[in-house]
Amino acid sequence: MAAPVIAVIGGGQLARMMAPAAGALGVHLRVLVESADSSAAQLVVDAPVGAASDEQAVRDLVRGVDVLTFEHEHVSDDLLHDLVRSGVPVHPGPHALLQAQDKIVMRRRLTELGAPCPRWAELSRDPATARTELAGFLAAARDGSAVVKTSRGGYDGKGVRVVRSPEEVDDWFAGVAAGGPTLLVEEKVPFAxxxxxxxxxxxxxxxxxxxxxxxxxxxxxxxxxxxxxxxxxxxxxxxxxxxxxxxxxxxxxxxxxxxxxxxxxxxxxxxxxxxxxxxxxxxxxxxxxxxxxxxxxxxxxxxxxxxxxxxxxxxxxxxxxxxxxxxxxxxxxxxxxxxxxxxxxxxxxxxxxxxxxxxxxxxxxxxxxxxxxxxxxxxxxxxxxxxxxx
Amino acid sequence: MAAPVIAVIGGGQLARMMAPAAGALGVHLRVLVESADSSAAQLVVDAPVGAASDEQAVRDLVRGVDVLTFEHEHVSDDLLHDLVRSGVPVHPGPHALLQAQDKIVMRRRLTELGAPCPRWAELSRDPATARTELAGFLAAARDGSAVVKTSRGGYDGKGVRVVRSPEEVDDWFAGVAAGGPTLLVEEKVPFAxxxxxxxxxxxxxxxxxxxxxxxxxxxxxxxxxxxxxxxxxxxxxxxxxxxxxxxxxxxxxxxxxxxxxxxxxxxxxxxxxxxxxxxxxxxxxxxxxxxxxxxxxxxxxxxxxxxxxxxxxxxxxxxxxxxxxxxxxxxxxxxxxxxxxxxxxxxxxxxxxxxxxxxxxxxxxxxxxxxxxxxxxxxxxxxxxxxxxx
The missing domain is CATH 3.30.470.20 (ATP-grasp fold, B domain)
Structure with missing residues (x-):
């Protein structure tokens, strides 16, 4: 058998730090990088340039590989499901990855399987209803504040806001109404x-x-x-x-x-x-x-x-x-x-x-x-x- | 200042294993590799193909680098001295590297500085004289055997022979007479x-x-x-x-x-x-x-x-x-x-x-x-x- 080939979507420092590990295992790494001088592209020989959202770039990336994996979760579910159907091993699989991509799906599943979570609620797409829901959640909160999150697209503190009134996320309500990702609210946990x-x-x-x-x-x-x-x-x-x-x-x-x-x-x-x-x-x-x-x-x-x-x-x-x-x-x-x-x-x-x-x-x-x-x-x-x- | 650039001559596993270290230090590695699929070329993005003996390839390699180094010693002294004169930092320097390239130079220097060495002698270029010298060395040896080495070009057991009579290196004597590297003989050390x-x-x-x-x-x-x-x-x-x-x-x-x-x-x-x-x-x-x-x-x-x-x-x-x-x-x-x-x-x-x-x-x-x-x-x-x- 030839040495295994692993395709990775995302050319940041996480893919970069996979390179030494791949080398030691004798595994070939092929990384889809955002630009030719991205963090990972400096250490990975096989690093085609392309966006994670570019379907053709992803299809080219996975040709002949043993597995497709990721350094970030911002990849189209539909494309990943399609790749799986066409026989490309994708790990983590799109059904699992969905829980990291969508915080509402994640909270729902965690709640189902009994994992301890902060108190949380999904907010409706309709702004007026969502405002009422959020006001109710805030009224019940220990210190009158709560954490509102966009269900998708957030990372490193982006897509997360601590609020004391619904008005503080009016722009997000408008975004949801315009077809953006839905919102959820979570208890602001008084963690140690x-x-x-x-x-x-x-x-x-x-x-x-x-x-x-x-x-x-x-x-x-x-x-x-x-x-x-x-x-x-x-x-x-x-x-x-x-x-x-x-x-x-x-x-x-x-x-x-x-x-x-x-x-x-x-x-x-x-x-x-x-x-x-x-x-x-x-x-x-x-x-x-x-x-x-x-x-x-x-x-x-x-x-x-x-x-x-x-x-x-x-x-x-x-x-x-x-x-x-x-x-x-x-x-x-x-x-x-x-x-x-x-x-x-x-x-x-x-x-x-x-x-x-x-x-x-x-x-x-x-x-x-x-x-x-x-x-x-x-x-x-x-x-x-x-x-x-x- | 821009990130440092290190040029390396030789594309085997030693240069390969420098790649993760260079990555962690944020240092750019440029390795002259023997072939596009050599061990190091698989892990080093900037890996021009060329022979260590190709002067132009080496001159191209060192353009704009902060230092030239090596994964093997088989590089022309003259070229390295010339690079040093033209301002390229070479480490180890050619004056030092010579001791690893030429075993006679090495033994002479080690003896001078009082480092403990096995008993040794340089053999003359003239085959008849060398035969007599080797016979004399063997006659004085503890168990009648000794180690003959070519002064240059040996590695991993190559260029080294344990002999009990001068005839066993007749081919090497002929090689020396034809202009090959001179020979030295060393005591076969009864090491623990x-x-x-x-x-x-x-x-x-x-x-x-x-x-x-x-x-x-x-x-x-x-x-x-x-x-x-x-x-x-x-x-x-x-x-x-x-x-x-x-x-x-x-x-x-x-x-x-x-x-x-x-x-x-x-x-x-x-x-x-x-x-x-x-x-x-x-x-x-x-x-x-x-x-x-x-x-x-x-x-x-x-x-x-x-x-x-x-x-x-x-x-x-x-x-x-x-x-x-x-x-x-x-x-x-x-x-x-x-x-x-x-x-x-x-x-x-x-x-x-x-x-x-x-x-x-x-x-x-x-x-x-x-x-x-x-x-x-x-x-x-x-x-x-x-x-x-x-």
């Missing part, structure tokens, strides 16, 4: 912190989870991850992993699934509650620590899973690994910071994405591992600060 | 085992060594590496690292240097003796364990060093890491073994080189890390055996 569970599942049904991590978001963007989540009880970790595994199995998800969760603390002495926030069916920012802090990285695991190869060991390789994202930078070019950051932090694992600097853009991350969490975290933060030009 | 020290040095003079490893050769080819070398005393490890550091500094070597050594044991209770066998000025097979078993891999370290960036931490990430090479295979395609090897050894770190199978060819390696050496070694061997189709 955010957790994430990364789980990989192969078409044969093998499942592996990594240790539960704590993730710190800034403006809706993942800023920092601590692996494992400090102070988690064994029971809570087990519960979080069980929920993630159940979702992967019951939603028939293949590849890597990131389950973002809220941890809500009750009365002193009671076990914290865990609520599912979001799903991402691909390698995820909350799993970048695995590149340097786990036996098998999420990128290699995703490739193994979508090829239905046996999954790798997910044990951590150090007591603590902290990942800090570099979101925007005062530098023109991040490599200018290498003499400083590598000199001051000889054990920092720096990973630059080869992207032009723009405010708030995900440009790089740093992993630091060690035995003292405070030390590890402060060094990871300081290294990232140097890459931000601070 | 082979060790290797990997050291990195930057143009600014920063030096880092990794733990001393034991390397097991089969037919002159590196077959297995145990990191760190079992049972080494702290004093012996210190001595080996000191010798390697001295060589790197005194020979003004930049980038990664592998120093292969013989360990000779004397009387019970006496410290073993260490003799320098070979030098390689580039990432080396004895350092593949660092990809998974050390904070900084030899590939990333080499790129850092040749760019004169600060060097990374060389601490091991596990008590033991064993690397086993896959030399040839009964399989048509190594990826056919992935279901078996990944299934049986979920923590094995498999690295395939994307090369067509040929007898004895270096096709892949496997790293396994852990706390029990016997277990780690036996699993690494078993995983490699599956990739050999056994």
């Amino acid at each position: 912190r955010e957790l994430a569970v990364l789980v990989a599942r192969s078409p044969s049904g093998e499942v592996r989870t990594w240790p539960v991590v704590e993730s710190v978001q800034r403006d809706g963007v993942c800023a920092e991850v601590v692996a494992p989540a400090p102070g988690l009880t064994a029971a809570e970790a087990e519960r979080a992993r069980e929920v993630a595994t159940r979702i992967a199995e019951r939603l028939d998800i293949t590849g890597v699934l990131a389950v973002e969760m809220f941890e809500v603390r009750g009365a002193e002495g009671s076990e914290p509650e865990i609520l599912v926030n979001e799903l991402a069916m691909r390698p995820h920012n909350s799993g970048h620590w695995t590149i340097d802090g786990s036996v098998t990285s999420q990128f290699e695991q995703h490739l193994r899973a979508v090829l239905d190869l046996p999954l790798g060991d997910t044990a951590p390789t150090a007591p603590w690994t902290v990942m800090v994202n570099v979101l925007g930078s005062g530098l023109d070019e991040l490599t200018d910071a290498l003499p400083g950051v590598l000199g001051q932090f000889p054990d920092a694992r720096v990973n630059l994405y080869g992207k032009a600097v723009r405010p708030g853009r995900k440009l790089a991350h740093v992993n630091v591992s060690g035995t003292d969490l405070d030390d590890v975290r402060s060094r990871a933060r300081a290294a990232a600060a140097l890459l931000r030009g601070e | 085992r082979e060790l290797a020290v990997l050291v990195a040095r930057s143009p600014s003079g920063e030096v880092r060594t990794w733990p001393v490893v034991e390397s097991v050769q089969r037919d002159g080819v590196c077959a297995e590496v145990v990191a760190p070398a079992p049972g080494l005393t702290a004093a012996e490890a210190e001595r080996a690292r000191e010798v390697a550091t001295r060589i790197a500094e005194r020979l003004d070597i930049t980038g990664v240097l592998a120093v292969e050594m013989f360990e000779v044991r004397g009387a019970e209770g006496s410290e073993p003796e260490i003799l320098v066998n070979e030098l390689a000025m580039r990432p080396h097979n004895s350092g593949h364990w660092t990809i998974d078993g050390s904070v900084t891999s030899q590939f990333e370290q080499h790129l850092r060093a040749v760019l004169d960036l600060p060097l990374g931490d060389t601490a091991p990430t596990a008590p033991w890491t064993v690397m086993v090479n896959v030399l040839g295979s009964g399989l048509d395609e190594l990826t056919d073994a992935l279901p078996g090897v990944l299934g049986q050894f979920p923590d094995a770190r498999v690295n395939l080189y994307g090369k067509a199978v040929r007898p004895g060819r270096k096709l892949a390696h496997v790293n396994v890390s852990g706390t029990d050496l016997d277990d780690v070694r036996s699993r690494a061997r078993a995983a490699a055996a599956l990739l050999r189709g056994e």
Whole structure:
């Protein structure tokens, strides 16, 4: 048999970080990139340029491949279903991917299978009705506020708004009336912190989870991850992993699934509650620590899973690994910071994405591992600060 | 400043394994590859096809780069000196690289700087004189045998012959007389085992060594590496690292240097003796364990060093890491073994080189890390055996 070929839609840093894993496994990667100088195109030899929305580009991409997978969920369901019908293995499959593409579908399914969710409601397409529904939801809310989301198209804090009155999403109501994606409202959870569970599942049904991590978001963007989540009880970790595994199995998800969760603390002495926030069916920012802090990285695991190869060991390789994202930078070019950051932090694992600097853009991350969490975290933060030009 | 560009001569697995490291550092790699489907060309986007001996190809390769480096030593000295004169940074420099290209130059320099070497002698160009010299060397040898080497062009056991009489290298004498590389003879060292020290040095003079490893050769080819070398005393490890550091500094070597050594044991209770066998000025097979078993891999370290960036931490990430090479295979395609090897050894770190199978060819390696050496070694061997189709 010839070496397997994996097609990937999306040429950002997630596809870029699949390249080393594909190389080690001897697997050929073919990535549909947005432009010839995109993050992934710099590291992937077979990188045709085309939009994920360009049906012909996707059909050309999958010719002769062993599997099609994704670095983002923004792909046409109809096209994916059509590819599956024509015999192209698609992982995760469109029936599963739908839950990551459409937040209403996702909430409905999670509720059905008993996964703990924030209180939520779908808002009607008719603006007047939706306004009344939202007002009712807000009136019942603990602190008079709630989270409105567009069911589709959101990511990294986009498509999410915390509101105290229906007027704050009038533009979205108009958008829905004009045929845009419908809206849902969710309880604003008074969480103590955010957790994430990364789980990989192969078409044969093998499942592996990594240790539960704590993730710190800034403006809706993942800023920092601590692996494992400090102070988690064994029971809570087990519960979080069980929920993630159940979702992967019951939603028939293949590849890597990131389950973002809220941890809500009750009365002193009671076990914290865990609520599912979001799903991402691909390698995820909350799993970048695995590149340097786990036996098998999420990128290699995703490739193994979508090829239905046996999954790798997910044990951590150090007591603590902290990942800090570099979101925007005062530098023109991040490599200018290498003499400083590598000199001051000889054990920092720096990973630059080869992207032009723009405010708030995900440009790089740093992993630091060690035995003292405070030390590890402060060094990871300081290294990232140097890459931000601070 | 724009991202740095590193040119590499040679498109085998060593250049291939530089690609992930370059990607993480945001460095652009441009590799001169022997053919469009060579091992490195599969993972490097900017990979012009050309021979290392093609002067124009090399001149085209280095246009606008920040540094030129190598994955093998078989490059013209004259051309490299000319590039240096014209302002191209070349690391390691041609004056240093010469010691890896020419074994007589290397032995002379090592002897001068007091590095412990096997007894050795240069053989004259005139066949009759050389025969007499070799006969004399053999007569004085412990067991009547010695090692004859061609001064240039040898690698992986090629250009090396153990002989008991001058007639056994008559063809080489004829080659020398016809203008081929001269010969040297070395004592056949009754070594207990082979060790290797990997050291990195930057143009600014920063030096880092990794733990001393034991390397097991089969037919002159590196077959297995145990990191760190079992049972080494702290004093012996210190001595080996000191010798390697001295060589790197005194020979003004930049980038990664592998120093292969013989360990000779004397009387019970006496410290073993260490003799320098070979030098390689580039990432080396004895350092593949660092990809998974050390904070900084030899590939990333080499790129850092040749760019004169600060060097990374060389601490091991596990008590033991064993690397086993896959030399040839009964399989048509190594990826056919992935279901078996990944299934049986979920923590094995498999690295395939994307090369067509040929007898004895270096096709892949496997790293396994852990706390029990016997277990780690036996699993690494078993995983490699599956990739050999056994």
